[in-house]
Every structure is written in C-alpha cells, then in structure tokens.
Amino acid sequence: MTITFTPSHPIWCAGCGHFGVKNAIVNALAAIDQPAHDTMVLAGIGCSGTIQNNIDSYGYHALHGRVLPTALGVKLANPDLMVIAAGGDGDGYAIGAGHLVHAFKRNPSVVYVLMNNGIYGLTKGQRSPTAEQIDPTTERSIDGISLGLSIPGSSFLARAYSGAADQLNAVMVAALQHAAAGRGFAFVEVMSPCVTYNDTYADWSGRVTDVTAMEGYDPTSRIAAFSTVHTLAEQGRIPTGLIYQSDAPSYESAWKKEGFNVPARIDVSRSIHQNSYSSIMEKYAF
C-alpha cells in the first residue's frame, strides 16, 4: 500500500462551527459509500478554505472566490468524481458571487457547502455580505437560498445549522445523493458560527426553523419555497432543511448528449485519432 498524505487536524478555534461541517461531510461520504479516491474536495480562501486538508480524498485549495468554476472544471472533465466545493460567505457571496449565479444557472452535479458566519474570520473580523446578522443597521444581507430560488436552473437548495448536527448530517447526505445521482447543483448553506469574532450560537439556536418539520411543506414547489422562506425571514426566523429540490437537467447531462467521453480518460494517442485530424485538415486544402 502506497503511503500518501494523512488528513491533518483542523486549524479552527475550539467551538468553531466548521467542525460540524467537516464531520457532516465525512459522515455523508461514508453514508453513501463514496470511495476516497473518487472524491475531490475543493475549498476557497478563509478559515473554511482549509477543510480539504482534513478529509481523506483528493483536495484542492482554490483561488479566492473561484472554487465554483474550478469545481465545475473538475466535474465536467471527470463526471465520475464526487466533487464537493466548500467555502465561506466572503468567498461565495462577495468575491465569488458571480460564479454562484452561474452555478445555479448551469446546474452541474457538484455539492457546494457554503459556511456562513457573517464575518471574515481569517483576516480578523471584517464584515461579510451577510454581516446584517451582527449589525442590523448595516447593508442588508445576501440570501443564497432566495438567490437560488430566483434562478430556473437551480435544483437543490438547503440550509443547515452546525449547532444541529442531526439535521446537518441529513441535509449533507441528501446533497451528496443529489450530486451522486447526477441531478445537479446541491447548494447547502451552513450557518456556522465564528466563536472568536461573531459568536452567534445563542442567537441562531433560537431562530433556526426546520421547514421539513412544517406541516404540508412541499420542497418541490418553487413558489411555496419562496413564500415560506420570506414569511419566516419576516418573522425573524432562519429557515433550514431541504428547502427546494427539482429535476432541472444537470449541466453535464447536456454534454453527454454530444459524444462526450469523460475527457480525463480519453486515450489521445495519435494513431487513434489521426484519421479524424486528417479529414479536418482536408477542409483547409488549397
């Protein structure tokens, strides 16, 4: 057996919400029997951007804000991999927000775990695009779930809270199953408090509301989801659980129609393709 890297211990502060996220990912990978060598965890920049070091899989540390395009590239080049992108609210809602919009639109079968703590922790406490949770007088927050609901291609929108491990684990398993089945982009926002710069455990514990437990809630109805999310928000509550799931076609399924052949595994030896190359060249004959 070849010796390779051993996952390291997290660098997070004791009590950080990210521990729960890491555990949920590890548990969900085990729950669906996902082989480590067929898994790639990509993370952005920030405290959340070290999570790949702590999981037994292929890992990648992306440029700030670019974890989603990179994850899309991996998935399209090798759709057989389980691709999990992870990052913080700064990475996903500020510098990388444009890519999030297009990820919803394209719907690649990638899991995206966005750890929202309302703050830039690694640079010691600057405000993030969800800073409203700390200071209600500041700019209003970006709500990733509402954003996803507004884009017709979105297919899996969930929110969990790292202070509620059972729900977080269940949501993560559902997200991995959604991606593993090739159903598209599984977006999971995890409310994940920063104990050092924005300890919101007490606040959030009292506000999270699991929509799954609401009587008659239908996660396949985009309109019901929109209505519920905004009704709860107006009541000062934080909707969690599997909020919306659809059968919108995945991005890679569109490619599969066109003779797609897992680009990462194509044998590109000249002898195999020379006839094709020659016939293309012939079109330029002069």
Next chain:
Amino acid sequence: MTISAKLDDLTIMVAGQGGDGSLTVMNVLSELFGRRGYHLYKSRNVASRIKGGIAAAQMRASVISRGCTGDQIDLVVAFDQEAVTNVGADLSPDAVVVFDSSDKPLDRRNLADSVRVIEIPFGRYAVRDLRRDLFKNSMSFGVISQLMNIDQDEAEDCLRHTLHRLPERVLLPNIDSFADGRKFALADKIASGGYPWHLERVTRAKHLMINGNDAIAFGFMAAGGRFFCGYPITPATEILEWLQKHLPAMGGVAMQAEDELAAINIALGAAMTGVRTMTATSSPGFSLMAEGISHSGSAEIPLVITNSQRAGPSTGMPTKPEQSDIAMMIHCGNGEFPRVVLAPGDPGDCFKIGAAATNLAQRIQGPVIIAVDQAVAQDARSVTPFDLEAVEPHDGARMSEDALQAMATYRRYELNPSGVSPWAVPGTKGGMSLVTGNERNEWGLVTTVPAKRREMMEKRAAKIDHVRADLPKGIRGGDRAARVGIIGCGMQSGVIAEASERLNARGTPVQYLQVRTLWPVLDETAEFIRSCDHVYVVEHNGEGQLAHLLDGHGAFGNLRSLTKNDGVPFRCADLVRHIATFEANTMHGDAA
C-alpha cells in the same frame, strides 16, 4: 500599361461599408488565385461592429509564399467613396480602381493621374435588374474577372464554388449578376484600354489556407487537447468557436464561461483531472487571467493560455494588432514561478506551437503561454500541410494506477532534480493528495518554514531547465555572415524575412532571427545578438518591450528599437528604407 509585369505579386483590396459583402468578393478572388497556383496572404480591416464602418478585405497573391501584405495596392474594388479616399495613398502608381458609382461619380482628387478608374454603378444595376443591392458584389467580380482575362466558365465556376452553400434561388441571381458584370465590363470603357492583366498559371503543391487562431486550436487538439474553456473576445474568439465545433466530436469539451476569471479557473479544474487543457483570450482578458496563471505556476497545474494580442492599453483597439503584452506575458501574475512563452509567426507555426505548448505544459506541470497578435491570429495564409505525424501527446510525469502502486510513498510535490513531481490525477486509487497555490511541503500541506520554502522555489524553478533543450528554436535567415541583424516575432516574421531578402539584394548585408521562444530567452538568441555589431528589434509597441527583454540577455548596447503602435503592420518597403538609411548613416559615421 505595364501591369502585367507584376502579376507574380499582386495586392488587392475590396472595401466598402460593413455588410456590403466585401468579404465575399475577396473569397471568390482567393478561389480564383488559388486555382491558378498562387500563394495567398489575406487580412481584414474591420471596425468592431456588426454592420457599418469601413470594412476592407486585403489579399496578396504571389508566386512566392509571403508572410505579409504587399507594399502597395494594385487593385481596389470599392463600394463607396470613403473606401477609395482612405486607401488613396497606398495605391501603386499603375493601380486599377473598380468603383461603384451608384451614388455619384468618383472624386479622384487624392489619386495619382496614372491610377486607372473603372466606374460602374453596381448597386443601381443590381437593384434595377435583380431587385437587391446585395448582388452587386457578384457583379463586381464579373467586372474584375473580365479585367483579368479570365474566361467566363472558369470565373463562374469559382463563384459557384464560393457560394455553394446558398440555396439555388439566391445563387442564380448572383450568377446572373456576375454575367451582367462581364457584359458591363465589355460595354464600358475597359474595352478602350483592353484587359491589361493576364494571370499566370503556376504549379504549387497542395497547401492549406488557414488563420493562426484556427491553427493554434488544431495544434492543441492534435497534441491531445480535449478541454477548452474561454470567454468571447476579439481577436481570440475563433479559437473558442473552432474548438466548440471540433472537440465534442472527439469526446472533449469546449465551453464558454461567464467571464475570464471563470474561464481560467474552470480550465485549471479540468487540467487537474489530467485532461490536456487550454484557455484563450485577448489582452484585457489576459490581464484578468493573471492570478490564474500564477496559480497554475504555483499549484503545478499544466495549462496552455493563448493570448491573441490586440492594441491596448485597456480596451484599446479590439480589431488592431499589437505586441504590447510581451512584458505582461513574461512577468504577469504575482510572485515568481516558472513559465514558458512561445510566439509563432504564421499559421503553420501556430499549429506546431499549439501542439508543442500542449506537451510542454504537461512536462513542466505549469503554464505555457502562446503569444500571438491580431495579425497572426486572424490573417489567413497559404501554408504547407501540417505534419500530423510529428505530433504525439506527451504525458510528462503522470502516473498510472500501477505505477503509483509500485511507489512506497507518494508525495504530490516530491522534491527531485528535475523539479517535476510524479503526479496521480483524481480518480487514481490510492493517490489521494493535496493541490494548493500556497507554499507547502511535499504532501501539499501549507508551510512557511524557510528551508522548505527555499526547496520548493528551487524545485519549481528547475522545471525550465528540464525542458529547455526542447523549447522551439528560432528561424534564422539572410546573410549568415552579416554584421547587421534583425530580430522580430509574431506578425513581424514575414516582414523581416522579406526585408532581409531585399536588403541583401540591394547590397546591405543583414541576417535575421525570428524568435519563437520569448521566455525563457534562449541561448541562441543571445548568441545571435552577440554575433552582430548591431541588431534592429522590430516590434509593435511603443516601449520596445522585446528590446528591453533582450537587453538583459546577451545585448551589449547594440540593439536598435524599431517600434510602431498605430494598429497598422510594418510595410516591408518602410522597414527596408528605414534600415538602409540607418545603415548608410552608420557607415558614414564610422568613416568620419
């Protein structure tokens, strides 16, 4: 009329307002000259808009293969006055202007008396006889074909071939229009002057007619490239379009991203899985990709980045050529990391370098930049067929699962003398590893330990030496004993070769070097500079970026910068005059 004497080398321009169909006329003429065995060099001069603005297509047809347009224009087909006014000063003394006089007669104030003008109201006739202004371009071809003494059957066959995609109901009026044009030419004043031109029939082996962008895309694919991601931008978009057309049929992916930041990061993600990957853009887009290029260098991810440069700064002149990103391509991206920058000089070279870059990226596990300019990227020219058999995809240090199993320990960033670490791509059993742009230890875990930092910087830098011997060599020509040198790359390649030929013929001995590897600067470049008393460095930018680069590599104050940044390629005649004058003054100075 003594025009027939120069029919071995003829430059033609068809010009009008965008949407006039100038390009179609030029396509029929290329078909005609191609069948007669000429070599062609075609360029377009268009505004960055869909319709309107001056649109001109230019073509040099020559018996000898040439890599640039001619000094002067011998034949102009113009659909409006502005086109003639613009081109007036560039006409040869015995040029012929075929003018659409539908609106009013030609104002020939800026034309030399010796220029012959043939005025026919193409647009008016086309509307009168065929009910559509657009048929005027086929009519103009009818006139030109008569002017060149091409018989009706041959000319019509060329027209039919060029328009073969049109439905019969559109094709037939075009043929009628063409026949009308021939009749008008007969009836008009051309008759009084006779038909001055007689095209040669020469034998030329089969060639390809292709532009640089298409050839780069083809070279990439032939070397096993199966993933492309880009964002539309002039003048690089043809690479995206070519690969969108051809890669899916090969099982690959060519996709359009939401912006250049996404494009290069999608490309990095794909490249990590082992598929040979390229992105392509033009100057402002390349600026946006800089962070990703640095990441490719640091994280050790093989990636080809093509920059089809346009005139800057900022959004600059999108449809005009420039070589003003040379310094950026060599230095862009934060920090220091190994990279290769290659500069092909014509479409044949674009194919070779497209393939070479794809293999080199695998071998250095890092960024390889292909530097072209709008002229090389978009001008089409006849080149010898590509040597497909010379291209074999190279895996570099990629490991199969079996090779991995045979290792006791696998470290993604293993230190070794070549600097290139063995690499197991995601999906390989037992190869789990970490890839990062942060400084890291051999396992890929972040570190700032000074000794490890030094080792890792040295490891990455060593990769260039690992491939140095295989970097594309320059092309040398001219008088190898000459003490005067000329250096250029990209769009200068054809001009400096022809200028060297003319200078040597008129008694000014020169030799030239077309540089094909810009970075690292090869020893051969330094040796060339040292072998000359002085060297003219010809480039399209204002600051002499290539000269500055070479100043630190072998030059001893003996470089003379010849620069231009007005969006118009150097004319060979200007370059010859410039160097000849400089040399005459130098000799005079030496004598004094």
